[in-house]
Amino acid sequence: MGNSIHAMKPLLITSLSSNYSENKLLELIQKLKYRMSPCPIDDPIIELLEIKDQKLVPLLIEALKSQEHNIRFGAVRALGILEDKRAIVPLIELLKDEDRYVRATAANALKRFKDIRAVKPLIECLNDEASEVSRSAAITLGWIDSKEAIDALKNLVANKNQGNKTTQIAAEAMLRRLNTTI
Numbered sequence: 001m002g003n004s005i006h007a008m009k010p011l012l013i014t015s016l017s018s019n020y021s022e023n024k025l026l027e028l029i030q031k032l033k034y035r036m037s038p039c040p041i042d043d044p045i046i047e048l049l050e051i052k053d054q055k056l057v058p059l060l061i062e063a064l065k066s067q068e069h070n071i072r073f074g075a076v077r078a079l080g081i082l083e084d085k086r087a088i089v090p091l092i093e094l095l096k097d098e099d100r101y102v103r104a105t106a107a108n109a110l111k112r113f114k115d116i117r118a119v120k121p122l123i124e125c126l127n128d129e130a131s132e133v134s135r136s137a138a139i140t141l142g143w144i145d146s147k148e149a150i151d152a153l154k155n156l157v158a159n160k161n162q163g164n165k166t167t168q169i170a171a172e173a174m175l176r177r178l179n180t181t182i
C-alpha cells in the first residue's frame with residue numbers, strides 16, 4: 001500500500017456496503033490520517049464501525065500497512081473494538097511498529113482477545129523504552145492470565161531495575177487483580 005489513501009480505492013469500493021459512496025469511504029479513511037484527538041465527536045472510527053460488512057476487517061487489516069501512522073493507529077483501534085480474531089496476528093506484528101502510539105494501541109487492542117499467541121511478544125514489550133507501550137503490555141498480560149504472562153509480571157515487579165515506574169505499577173495492579181502473590 002502506497003503513501004496515498006487512493007491506493008486503497010479499489011479495495012474500498014469492492015469491499016464495503018453499497019450504502020456508502022466511494023467518496024464517503026475515502027473520506028472516512030482519510031480522516032484517520034488527520035485525527036489527533038482521542039475522542040472527537042465526529043470520530044471516523046465510529047463511522048467505520050457502523051458499516052456492517054464482513055469485508056471491513058480485511059480492509060482495516062490492509063490499512064495497518066499504511067505509511068501514515070494515524071491511519072495505522074485508527075485501524076488498530078477499530079480492530080480492537082471489533083474483536084475479530086482475524087486481526088490477532090496483524091496486531092501482534094504491530095507491537096514492533098516504528099510509532100510508539102501504534103505499538104501501545106496494538107498492545108491494548110490485544111487485551112480484548114486474551115490470545116496466548118500474544119504473550120511472548122507482549123513480554124518483549126515490557127522492555128520497550130516508551131512507557132505507554134510497556135504499561136499497555138503489562139496490563140494486557142494481566143488480562144491474558146497465562147502462567148507465562150503471570151511469571152513475566154512477577155519478574156518485572158521483583159526486579160525493580162527493570163521497566164519504568166508506570167509499568168511496575170501496572171504489573172503490580174494486574175497481579176493484585178489476579179489475586180497473585182508477588
